[in-house]
Amino acid sequence: MRPHHLITHPRALHPVAWWLWAIGLAAAASRTMNPVPLVLIMAVSWFVVSARKGNTPWASSYALFFKLALFVIFIHVLFQSLFSGSSQGLNVLFTLPELPLPKESGLRIGGPVTLEAVLTSLYVGIQLAAIFCCIGAANALGSARQLLRYVPAALYEIGVACIIALTFAPQLATDARRVRDAARLRGGRKGRLRRFGRLAMPMLEGALERSVDLAAAMDSRGYGRTTVTDPRTRRFTVALVTLGALGVCLGMYGFLNGTADSWLGLPMLVLGAVLGTLGLVVGGRRTGRTRYRPDPWAVPEFLVAGCGIAAAVLSFWQMSADPSTMVLAWPTQTPPVPPYAVLGILIAALPAFLAPPVPLPPRRRTAVVAAPVGAAA
Template sequence: MSARLPRDLHPVAWWVWALGLAAAASQTTNPLVLLTIVGVATCVVMARRSDQPWARSFRLYVIVGVVIVVLRVLFRVVLGGGVESERVLVNLPQIPLPDWVLGIRLLGPVTQEAVLAGFYDGLRLATIVICVGAANALANPKRLLRSVPAALHEIGTALVVAVTMVPQFADSARRVRMAQSLRAGDTRRFGRLRRFLLPVLEDALERSMHLAAGMDTRGYGRSGGVTTRERWTTGALMLAGLGAICVGVYAGLDTTAPRVLATPMLAAGVAVAIAGLVGAGRRVSRIRYRPDPWRAPELAVMASGLAAGALMWWVARHQVPTAFPDLVSWPTLTTAALVAATVGLIAAPSAPEPRMAQVST
């Protein structure tokens, strides 16, 4: 019964769920699947977001997604679609370019395939951005940083500024809009934008910096009693592991490289990097007040996101026409693709209701 009381879900669970949806979106260009994933993310956010400032940032990510789609289609129109077809929608005058820019043209005939290709690519990127926005709107960024491994606390100040910038931007925009509505000012469009945008950016960055300064004042990520030898050993392990991971990834992508430099080198790099993280974490002592619990709702939310990514990966490998439809026919949906796009909805009934902020009277 206590698991269903209002409480904040573990932020890592929301991020794993959102990254699973983003991974599913990256495996397809089918607009029906992508729009379904966007709808799933929107429904879960509307059902399980709290009244905290970061919960209002989801609208900004949706606006960014719409802008991405529009810009991607415009780039296809202005720079040439790269898809030759007889289905010409608009025949714009083409601007001649010198010979050294072969493959690029300005304007010219706008074909149906070029517009659809830009729309499909832009919609896939926009869906990934919206999924990340859903995680940012559902997960408490301050509590998320408490879950960061101890070895990474040295970059926590930079992380807290980056993670809280967009949520603080949404809250600052609301407060500045309310303040400016109470007083008169420049009525010109450009003047209103300048009076609105500059205070919002300044306030959002200042509040994020204040949070980072408060964490630094309280000793966030501080370590003591570390010898120079231990510090050099930890740094060497981290650099060696990173270098081995880079070599392993490059050898895995390059089929001409020796196979011993692929998977074995990647595994060795990961092992060395983990050893470095463990060594760095031992020199950071910290305690946690009321740590976030891991219960059945967290596992169910994570499982729904991971299932979406895994199912869409299977669809991309075994149902290629559905995952990557052509540009001359209407995209289709299969049962597996529909299940992969909608399984993320399990997160809404699985997660408990969020704890709302206390309103003083």
């Protein structure tokens, strides 16, 4: 199959490509407190989801994550206004009744609420909201269940737990919509609290039934059965993976912290990645797995993943070149526009055009009833 045909032919994109794209955007959001690129990241995630989401149960999960992101912003600003840190700055907006607490506790409930404190908490909340939107976009575009097919065999059990956790919110939203529609058809009382009391039990019953079906399906497919039971191999695998994870954590700390020693940066990150990969390869021999009709990885997958990585790389470059455009020196200053970071985020919007079109659902054929001979007469 030719590469250009893979771009125009309707098919589902590889889920790993969508998750790499979303992780790149989330990494870009984690490097800035400037609301300009953060809001742009949220807009780009919404734009790509609107252009390339399919007709699947998990495609509507982005709206749930977006509402959760707005709730996170509200809660963060509310708690920052009520508790410690609200008294920073000089521009007092209003004063809340203050609850006296010991000075040794370091907490403050109530008191003056300043503009600087509200803006600081707002920017932190927007950063968390942008990361939530990136996760929601990955959930809506790439099937979390299909990711289970590409989890390394050594991390298969952990991968199953993560996939079930990621698919809980879309499935819960689907069950709530199904139960609500059934309740509307039957009629009944209108109160929201009473309606929630009637709908909670069917939703819980559906979740339990789905869990039992999942456990039966996993058991019938041989989940948890291993081909190698040598305890020395298991201990060696655990040691390699643990040392690799520790090396990656130290390397990321040294890479993100500019004041750390040089050996804590890229060398430790590379060493940890090598040890972790070796542990995954050795541990993968314990579990025999087969794949039926693997998803293709072609030019569109490289382009989509590259767009997300470009957003992260350009944001990191902007942070190293001019940190003042990514982290505001004072909350009340006008947020500047970081050119490299904005360029990377705009590149991350290209998957809306580079990804293959979503396959349309099959059309239902309507039966044509022929009129009996002589009826027209």
